[in-house]
Amino acid sequence: MELHAIEYEGIPIEYELIRKDVKYINLRVNKHGQVVVSAAKRVPFSVIEEFVQSKALWIINHLAEVEKIRMAQPSGAMYDGKTLYYLGEPYTLHIAQGLRQIQRSENIIYMSTFQTDSVGLRSEYLDWLREQATGTFAKLLDEIHPKVKDYGIPYPKIQVRNMRSIWGSCTVETQSIRLNLQLMKADPDCIRQVIYHELAHFRFADHSRRFYALLTEWMPNWKECKERLETMYKDGV
Numbered sequence: 001m002e003l004h005a006i007e008y009e010g011i012p013i014e015y016e017l018i019r020k021d022v023k024y025i026n027l028r029v030n031k032h033g034q035v036v037v038s039a040a041k042r043v044p045f046s047v048i049e050e051f052v053q054s055k056a057l058w059i060i061n062h063l064a065e066v067e068k069i070r071m072a073q074p075s076g077a078m079y080d081g082k083t084l085y086y087l088g089e090p091y092t093l094h095i096a097q098g099l100r101q102i103q104r105s106e107n108i109i110y111m112s113t114f115q116t117d118s119v120g121l122r123s124e125y126l127d128w129l130r131e132q133a134t135g136t137f138a139k140l141l142d143e144i145h146p147k148v149k150d151y152g153i154p155y156p157k158i159q160v161r162n163m164r165s166i167w168g169s170c171t172v173e174t175q176s177i178r179l180n181l182q183l184m185k186a187d188p189d190c191i192r193q194v195i196y197h198e199l200a201h202f203r204f205a206d207h208s209r210r211f212y213a214l215l216t217e218w219m220p221n222w223k224e225c226k227e228r229l230e231t232m233y234k235d236g237v
């Protein structure tokens with residue numbers, strides 16, 4: 001497979017070229033919105049390029065169609081080809097029928113399942129995210145805690161929850177912090193920011209100036225991470 005591109009009235013069109021045993025040239029737009037061209041080995045590249053160029057308008061209309069279908073999905077919907085963020089990196093969701101299982105490869109999250117409705121898919125995906133969260137949050141806390149323990153911060157128990165409106169909370173009495181499993185979509189610095197925030201509450205229960213001064217001392221760029229967290233990773237799932 002090779003990746004090529006043409007331009008049509010200033011619009012770049014990328015396509016994958018596969019050389020295989022076809023009669024001449026085939027062109028299609030798949031459901032992920034990728035343009036795939038298969039051509040026989042004997043067809044010169046210049047001819048392929050000319051062919052794609054002649055189909056440019058058809059491709060653009062087709063891509064718009066695929067995009068329209070995607071846009072029409074409610075934001076929390078799970079569907080083949082959806083982009084999911086995992087620790088700040090984008091992945092394409094691939095759904096297949098089969099034994100319940102989720103696997104993550106370089107840029108794809110494979111979900112094999114018996115569920116076919118979006119609600120079932122979503123709860124299965126969130127279960128998986130929760131499993132991943134447990135280890136990831138513990139590792140980040142292990143990394144962070146040595147830097148704050150001299151401030152009298154206890155090593156807290158972590159509870160992982162799926163929450164709609166908050167990223168985390170802190171209960172001083174039980175020495176525990178609660179972290180939103182939705183954080184698994186964000187890059188690690190965004191998660192660190194929430195952990196530092198909750199740990200700072202062991203010193204100051206409020207959001208006073210002293211509280212933020214402490215947070216800034218621990219993580220000078222916390223504000224930037226918080227902004228990223230609020231704007232980049234909310235996908236409704």
Ligand SMILES: [Zn+2]
Binds near residue numbers: 197201207
């Ligand atoms: Zn707070």
